[in-house]
Amino acid sequence: LDLAVLVSGSGSNLQAVIDRIESGALDARLRLVLSNKPQAYGLERARKHGVPALCLEHGSFPDREAFDAEMVRLIREHGADTVAMAGFMRMVTPRFLSAFPGRVVNIHPALLPSFPGVHGQRDAADYGVRFSGCTVHFVDEKMDNGPIIIQAVVPAYPGDDGKSLGARILELEHRIYPQALQWLAQGRLTVSGRKVLLANEGQ
């Protein structure tokens, strides 16, 4: 798997991916980390591990298409064929998706299809759910919508707010994202309509 990771912030999921690659548990080469925010700590994490890390400020592009075209160019130029969005706070265009068909994934901090959007943890806590979790899914043109690869569940308590629930969820994010990417690396995932089939499940 030749991977590019897109970040906008802390990059703790990126760190989980880096750690799994370095431990040999994830058969991937991290070719590039891209951020749309210059101050994203994810860029620093990448550089610490010798991974090329670049920032593209979306404000300096005339439109989304131009921004995405440049991302595609850089990702290809660095030899990546698979894209993992990890706290990347922007939607990608259909044109971006068609450059990496079936090879763009995202992680969302809620149990989709519940609580899509940018405040998944807070929305779930405020709603008063008793369980929440995280979802790794293939990306399509709608927000937090594509076929689900893996989910993990955590309890939610009445005293939770987005922060406390989010912290509990984040721990599991760090486990399931590398797992989903490893399945992708092993060529074990097939999409059939909304469903993702995992080859040799249980073996």
Ligand code: GRF
């Ligand atoms: C995670 O909660 C992820 O699910 C969401 O944004 C957050 C990113 O965290 N999309 P980090 O930058 O990986 O630490």
